[in-house]
Amino acid sequence: MIFRSQVFGLLSFFLLHLVSPLYFYPNQTVSGSTFPLLIDVTTEELETGLEKGLFTSVDLVNAYIARIQEVNSTLNVVTEINPDALSIAVELDAERANGTTRGPLHGMPILIKGNIGTADKMNTTAGSFALLGATLPQDSGIAARLRAAGVVILGKTNLSQWANFRSNNSTNGWSAYGGQTFGVYFPEQDPSGSSSGSGVASAIGLALATLGSETSGSILSPSEVNDLVGIKPTVGLTSRALVIPISQRQDTVGPMARTVRDAAYLLQAIAGKDANDNYTLAQPFDSPPDYVAACNYSSLRGKRIGIPRNLLTPDPDPPVSAAFEGAIQTIRRAGATIVDHVNITSYALDQYLNGNASLIVLEADFVSDLPENYLSKLTSNPRNVHNLQDVSNFTHSFPAEDYPDRDTGVWDEALALGFNNSSPQFWAYYQNNLEVAGPEGILGLLTNYSLDALILPTGYSPGLPALVGTPVVTVPLGFYPANTTVVKNRRKTLVEVGPNIPFGLSFIGQAWSEASLIGYAYAFEQRTMVRNKVQPYLVPNIELAEVVSMQKMIKSRF
Numbered sequence: 001m002i003f004r005s006q007v008f009g010l011l012s013f014f015l016l017h018l019v020s021p022l023y024f025y026p027n028q029t030v031s032g033s034t035f036p037l038l039i040d041v042t043t044e045e046l047e048t049g050l051e052k053g054l055f056t057s058v059d060l061v062n063a064y065i066a067r068i069q070e071v072n073s074t075l076n077v078v079t080e081i082n083p084d085a086l087s088i089a090v091e092l093d094a095e096r097a098n099g100t101t102r103g104p105l106h107g108m109p110i111l112i113k114g115n116i117g118t119a120d121k122m123n124t125t126a127g128s129f130a131l132l133g134a135t136l137p138q139d140s141g142i143a144a145r146l147r148a149a150g151v152v153i154l155g156k157t158n159l160s161q162w163a164n165f166r167s168n169n170s171t172n173g174w175s176a177y178g179g180q181t182f183g184v185y186f187p188e189q190d191p192s193g194s195s196s197g198s199g200v201a202s203a204i205g206l207a208l209a210t211l212g213s214e215t216s217g218s219i220l221s222p223s224e225v226n227d228l229v230g231i232k233p234t235v236g237l238t239s240r241a242l243v244i245p246i247s248q249r250q251d252t253v254g255p256m257a258r259t260v261r262d263a264a265y266l267l268q269a270i271a272g273k274d275a276n277d278n279y280t281l282a283q284p285f286d287s288p289p290d291y292v293a294a295c296n297y298s299s300l301r302g303k304r305i306g307i308p309r310n311l312l313t314p315d316p317d318p319p320v321s322a323a324f325e326g327a328i329q330t331i332r333r334a335g336a337t338i339v340d341h342v343n344i345t346s347y348a349l350d351q352y353l354n355g356n357a358s359l360i361v362l363e364a365d366f367v368s369d370l371p372e373n374y375l376s377k378l379t380s381n382p383r384n385v386h387n388l389q390d391v392s393n394f395t396h397s398f399p400a401e402d403y404p405d406r407d408t409g410v411w412d413e414a415l416a417l418g419f420n421n422s423s424p425q426f427w428a429y430y431q432n433n434l435e436v437a438g439p440e441g442i443l444g445l446l447t448n449y450s451l452d453a454l455i456l457p458t459g460y461s462p463g464l465p466a467l468v469g470t471p472v473v474t475v476p477l478g479f480y481p482a483n484t485t486v487v488k489n490r491r492k493t494l495v496e497v498g499p500n501i502p503f504g505l506s507f508i509g510q511a512w513s514e515a516s517l518i519g520y521a522y523a524f525e526q527r528t529m530v531r532n533k534v535q536p537y538l539v540p541n542i543e544l545a546e547v548v549s550m551q552k553m554i555k556s557r558f
Helices: 009-021 043-052 059-075 085-097 141-147 196-203 221-227 262-271 279-284 317-334 344-352 357-372 388-397 409-416 426-437 441-446 463-468 514-528 544-557
Strands: 078-081 109-113 151-155 209-214 228-234 253-258 304-307 336-342 453-457 472-479 495-497 502-508
Touching: 043 262, 059 078, 059 085, 059 109, 059 151, 059 544, 078 196, 109 141, 109 196, 141 151, 141 262, 151 196, 151 317, 196 209, 196 221, 196 253, 209 221, 209 262, 221 228, 221 472, 221 502, 228 514, 253 262, 262 472, 262 514, 317 453, 317 472, 317 502, 317 514, 344 426, 357 388, 357 409, 357 426, 357 463, 388 409, 388 472, 426 463, 441 453, 441 463, 453 514, 472 514, 495 502, 502 514
Parallel strands: 109 151, 109 209, 304 336, 304 453
Antiparallel strands: 078 151, 209 253, 228 253, 228 472, 453 502, 472 502
């Protein structure tokens, strides 16, 4: 793991930590006050503690940084810690002391994926040394919204390099800059990707929650295997300005959190229009709906929920299938009507499983969008990379990029296309995507059967919504049983299937239906509470109570 930013302000904490008998607090109580465990804490619990003065934002930053340092050499989750995090927390604490708060996330530390741009002392690399030291003229639209909401951007998480859009033979969670991220439900677990570090960090409480990005599966899949709620928003609900792109038609940024309600709070903070991303100007509302208010226990009552069985190809593993059938019954008991076997057309299924249009659209978009929407915006560019060919040349010549062992097959194919997203031949491929996922696919099912949502095991949910930019919410569904046979990835370096590895359930809807989907996911979550049934095998020991106690000891001595 590579830390390119220096952490400060914790020396006193660690010196005391070495001699303190208070290393672990079984009851998390200090001076008669009970503190929440950071692996389980919610937005509202932190907000209450901050309001009561039980702890400060500075305490939270110190606690989360200590937790990151405790596990990061093993898990390779965080690549950047914001060197200004503590000073930002001091400012936000002062605002709170003066009676000013910017919203429910005021003073709360959040980690963001390493492709989300910030105009500060942190690097934005997408996991590549090609962008190390490059700078931006301003924050990304997402980072600006987080700061406006009072969030402390604590740092950046590792990711599958270039958001899993470089190699045909790499691994989820690996980047040249950040190393190999591991999941926490089984030793050497595949963390999935590409928002790998964001998934693991949220799962074990290295921040209140995290942000990921998705082109096709990169929020949903790592949320699933890290036992999280993940919201993949409609393309255009959240800004992509100065987020390192793959495809303007499919890229979106969303929250990864331990509860539906926490994910809703974070989505509320980042949703909205941005003049620097014209897709956001298509939002059908002046301001986004109240996503937190959508968390209603009765949300499923009277709704029509469809199951497109022919998308379950190949058949789910038996534990996933059994849990999915159980989820159907839970949703039915919650008052929903289940409409089973609402299948996409045979043409759509064949194109989805065997066609190449979806990849060609991403490749053509990437050739155009990387230089136009990101590289050309840089205010400094030490590696002198201005387009995909430059990035490829750098990768081939820089040893730490691990080429040729990890190839550049995706880029090679994109560069060999001979056209980009402004070329006439591009349009037919894009229209094919819209047809396959639209009238002949999931949008046709939602309309033709008057459905409020579709449900699928999360492993089957990302592909078609990605093609039409529509939203999906995943929520924990279950875990592989303890006697599961271990299955490794093709490099034999990561465990893809194994004992206790989580899997999820996805709710899929029409564009801009996030509030409804959040409601359905919340209603399911509250009836099942799957998340706490299995704990990660590795979690940090350092807790907020310990940090506050240390601060009290420091003050009493000086």
